[in-house]
Amino acid sequence: MEILESKKPISWLDGVNVETGEIVQENHDLKGVSIAGKILKIPYSTGSTVGSYVFFGLKKNKKTPKKIVLEKSDSITFPAVLAGVEVEVLTKKAKLSPHSLRSLSNLPEEISSYLKIDCESNGGDELIPIASAHVSGVSYLTIKDYGLNFLRSLVGKGYKVKVLTTLNPAGMDLEDHLKQGIPTQFVEKQIEIINLFRKLGVISTCTCTPYLVGNCPLRGSSVSWSESSAVVYANSVLGLKTNREGGIKSLISAIAGVTPNYGMHKRENRVPKTKITLENRIKGYEYGLLGYWIGERFSGPVYIKEVSEADKDELKALGAAAAASGKLEMFYFKKEDVKDVSQELPQVKVGREELVEVKEKLSTVNGKPDLVALGCPHYSLKEILKVIELFRNRKTKVKGCRFHIYTNKANKVFLERNGLKEELGRKGVEIYSDTCMVTSPLKEIGYRVVGTDSSKAARYLKTFSKLEVILGNVEELVELATK
Numbered sequence: 292m293e294i295l296e297s298k299k300p301i302s303w304l305d306g307v308n309v310e311t312g313e314i315v316q317e318n319h320d321l322k323g324v325s326i327a328g329k330i331l332k333i334p335y336s337t338g339s340t341v342g343s344y345v346f347f348g349l350k351k352n353k354k355t356p357k358k359i360v361l362e363k364s365d366s367i368t369f370p371a372v373l374a375g376v377e378v379e380v381l382t383k384k385a386k387l388s389p390h391s392l393r394s395l396s397n398l399p400e401e402i403s404s405y406l407k408i409d410c411e412s413n414g415g416d417e418l419i420p421i422a423s424a425h426v427s428g429v430s431y432l433t434i435k436d437y438g439l440n441f442l443r444s445l446v447g448k449g450y451k452v453k454v455l456t457t458l459n460p461a462g463m464d465l466e467d468h469l470k471q472g473i474p475t476q477f478v479e480k481q482i483e484i485i486n487l488f489r490k491l492g493v494i495s496t497c498t499c500t501p502y503l504v505g506n507c508p509l510r511g512s513s514v515s516w517s518e519s520s521a522v523v524y525a526n527s528v529l530g531l532k533t534n535r536e537g538g539i540k541s542l543i544s545a546i547a548g549v550t551p552n553y554g555m556h557k558r559e560n561r562v563p564k565t566k567i568t569l570e571n572r573i574k575g576y577e578y579g580l581l582g583y584w585i586g587e588r589f590s591g592p593v594y595i596k597e598v599s600e601a602d603k604d605e606l607k608a609l610g611a612a613a614a615a616s617g618k619l620e621m622f623y624f625k626k627e628d629v630k631d632v633s634q635e636l637p638q639v640k641v642g643r644e645e646l647v648e649v650k651e652k653l654s655t656v657n658g659k660p661d662l663v664a665l666g667c668p669h670y671s672l673k674e675i676l677k678v679i680e681l682f683r684n685r686k687t688k689v690k691g692c693r694f695h696i697y698t699n700k701a702n703k704v705f706l707e708r709n710g711l712k713e714e715l716g717r718k719g720v721e722i723y724s725d726t727c728m729v730t731s732p733l734k735e736i737g738y739r740v741v742g743t744d745s746s747k748a749a750r751y752l753k754t755f756s757k758l759e760v761i762l763g764n765v766e767e768l769v770e771l772a773t774k
């Protein structure tokens with residue numbers, strides 16, 4: 292049997308053609324090669340946590356690899372076993388403790404056997420309770436009919452989640468989808484997906500910032516979250532412990548109420564390995580550029596020396612981009628949190644040149660966009676208030692394009708209640724909740740060029756949505772949209 296081997300990780304969501312099984316990831320040494328029926332050896336996967344659903348698509352098209360061999364544990368690739376793919380992880384194996392085996396005995400067979408094999412194959416010997424779960428893989432655009440069928444099967448078996456479980460953005464605003472221009476057939480599928488999650492007991496928050504809408508357990512708690520930007524934020528800012536879970540894995544953990552104890556749940560894996568020093572002060576969207584640069588180079592925790600003054604929104608942007616360009620799950624930004632690290636950390640310097648390089652790589656065109664799309668990750672109230680201020684300071688309104696801000700439903704209600712949504716509307720700015728620029732079908736609606744301030748969105752708009760991208764700060768984008 293043919294063996295394909297690469298030292299480069301794969302981003303399943305946008306790096307593989309589900310129809311042909313071909314690797315399409317830019318700059319990948321296996322680009323153009325089909326993985327169907329082969330043994331694929333890679334270090335791990337990167338990018339979106341929705342990638343797990345790709346294996347169901349490959350299975351439907353008879354293009355799954357025979358076996359995947361991973362150097363490191365990776366819960367986005369591991370659910371390939373549910374599509375009949377053998378997965379081997381080249382880490383030390385373990386046996387579940389008798390106590391954990393007993394805790395599995397009350398669970399449905401397919402849930403308990405998945406958790407057992409996932410745990411043991413990744414070197415974990417016990418299952419630990421989780422305080423909450425957060426599930427990605429909600430948009431019909433990303434999970435398609437094969438994801439829908441998977442959810443139907445879980446509901447058909449009567450499964451329910453056992454812990455507080457929130458949901459990532461869908462493919463449309465659940466109320467304002469007509470204004471967004473979402474096609475009818477898409478609306479029907481999306482509503483069915485949301486209803487299936489509700490039947491499983493999942494709260495349809497539909498936001499990638501669950502920590503801003505009540506899913507924020509006490510520091511030190513273990514959780515099972517599968518939105519990569521939220522994972523980095525949880526580990527780095529909220530003091531929670533979670534692996535970068537695939538959407539399927541976090542749903543399984545939510546149904547079981549426990550998760551395997553390996554990876555970021557263990558103290559020894561949370562120790563920083565590198566110190567990153569910034570040569571210049573940065574602000575706003577530049578944190579996303581920095582995160583993207585870091586994520587491309589480091590997969591383990593890093594200490595970033597000069598970002599202790601960043602606000603929470605900037606840390607959110609940094610983590611989101613680092614998880615989009617790579618697999619980073621945690622960074623440190625406070626000196627006191629790394630004071631106990633015994634060894635001298637190797638130091639890496641990042642300057643303006645590196646950030647410009649990221650911006651140039653992610654921007655594909657110049658000029659006027661068809662759409663300015665802000666809110667990846669979902670904008671906080673503070674970020675929206677800044678946009679309101681920028682529009683108050685100018686006489687003109689949005690011309691010759693559309694201007695979207697994506698946020699959580701609670702923020703949208705607050706904006707409505709305070710007359711701010713209407714004020715933005717008069718300037719041509721539309722507020723949407725439950726969805727985002729990547730999970731909604733922008734290309735099908737007819738957009739071609741999207742301006743954004745998010746490095747994560749820029750990456751996926753280019754590689755997943757196949758759109759042209761203008762990446763800039765929010766001031767530049769307001770200027771572009773109003774001139």
Ligand code: F3S
Nearest residue numbers: 499667668669727729
């Ligand atoms: Fe959130 Fe969509 Fe970005 S889910 S992190 S706004 S790609």
